[in-house]
Every structure is written in C-alpha cells, then in structure tokens.
Amino acid sequence: MTEGVLRPDANAGRVALVTGGGTGIGRGAALALAASGARVAVCGRRGELLDETRVAVEAGGGECLAVPCDIREPEQVEALVAAVIDRFGAIDVLVANAGGQFAAPAEEISGKGWRAVERLNLEANWDLTSRVATESMIPSRGGLIVFVGFSPRRGIPTFAHACATRAALENLASSLALEWSRYGIRSVCLSCGPIETEGLASYGPDSLEESRRTVPLGRLGTAGEVGETVAFLASPGGAFITGTTILVDGGVDAWGLAEPPPVPER
Secondary structure, three states: OOOOOOOOOOOOOOEEEEEOOOOHHHHHHHHHHHHOOOEEEEEEOOHHHHHHHHHHHHHOOOOEEEEEOOOOOHHHHHHHHHHHHHHHOOOOEEEEOOOOOOOOOHHHOOHHHHHHHHHHHHHHHHHHHHHHHHHHHHHHOOEEEEEEEEOOOOOOOOOHHHHHHHHHHHHHHHHHHHHHHHHOEEEEEEEEOOEOOHHHHOOOOOHHHHHHOOOOOOOOEOHHHHHHHHHHHHOHHHOOOOOOEEEEOOOHHHHOOOOOOOOOOO
C-alpha cells in the first residue's frame, strides 16, 4: 500500500467517491484515502487523468473505480452514483472537490459567466450530494461529506463569482451537518489556501510565486497535505468533527490577502 501518514487500515471498510479525482486536490484525496484502507471511486471529465489516478491507487495495493462524469449533467450523476454503489455496495465518504472559475474584474463578469461558475461550484455539487445522501448515506445511517472552499474566507479580487459560491458551500456544509446529524451524517468544508496544482499554475507564469508570497508559512501547500486531512476526517479520529470549516491554508486566512488595495480612481 502507498505510504500515508495514517495507519493503512484507518479507513478500512469505507468507500469514498472523489469528484475531480484526476488531478490536484482530488487526486491527493483519492490517494490518501486509498492509502488508509478505503476503496475509492474517482470521477471527472478527463478519462485519461482518471485512469492515471486509478493506476496509482492500484499500484499501491488499493482498489479504485474511475468513471468519466460531468457533474453538471444530472443523468451522468445518476449513472455515476449507480456505478459506484453497484461496484462497492455503498458510498460512505463524498469529497465534492469538482469546481472551477475564471479570473475577471467583477464589472466584466457576465450573467452567463456567473451562471457557469454557480452551476458547477454550487448547483452540481448539491445535485451530487443529495443523490449520494438519499441513495446511500441516509439509508445506511452514516457518512461524511467534504466540500472544498477558498482561503482567505473573504472577498478575493477578480473572483467575486467564485468567492460567492464557495462561501455558499461553507454554509451548505454546516446546514447539512445540522439537518442530517439525525442520520449519522457529518458534513464539513475544507477552505484551502494556495495549493501547488496545475489549476493554480493555469492562472499565469507568475501565479505560483505570487501565491507563495501570501502564505505565512512561506510555501505553497500540496495536494497530498489536503488529501491527508480528508483521510483523517473520514477515519475514527475525525468522527466528532462536523458542521464546521477547516482551514488548510498555511495561515493565509489569518493574514488576509497580504497585498495592497487598488488605488482609488478620482
């Protein structure tokens, strides 16, 4: 089994579904969950990247199902959940990691652009979460839902649409934790600071260094570090954690944006 920071049987017997599992935080979560004993399903829009994750899990001795899926499409979500339950019998952990956004000044975000970000980050995540809950977690009286948010947990210039939807996920996590606690379901949000992924690098050649300078610890986080946090939350060690937002950000939220404000136009 691929080495992780938890015992290799910490999540034995659990089944985890990770969206956006082909790269970055999603792949990190899938590998950490598998290394701690969970059987894992990954989904995303790029099948070749999902296969790379599956091969990595299996190379470490784990079991992984890779299902191409665009979670914005309800019929694909229905097929995804059915495939995972058919293969593994249940879904005990949902890591709702899929999301996306683009950088733009607020005044240039069109209604179409806003709706595209909202549809993926919020609506699609809710559609998947509600289906997993009703088809597996509620009947089995247990489970963990992990949403992925942003740090700093406040407005970020050129990401008004993304910040609004990620903040909504924080409140969705706490609401579900309250309502579904009667079914033994826990729900949390991980607000991640700058994580060294291809997604962060895609914002430009200087994006990694600019992001690093905002982190009090002086470095970017890794997808593996976020993944190990997810694996801990799924394990018995995290069994009393629910209804909250957990910062995995190297101190970014405590420090703020750490950059000067724009010069007022007169």
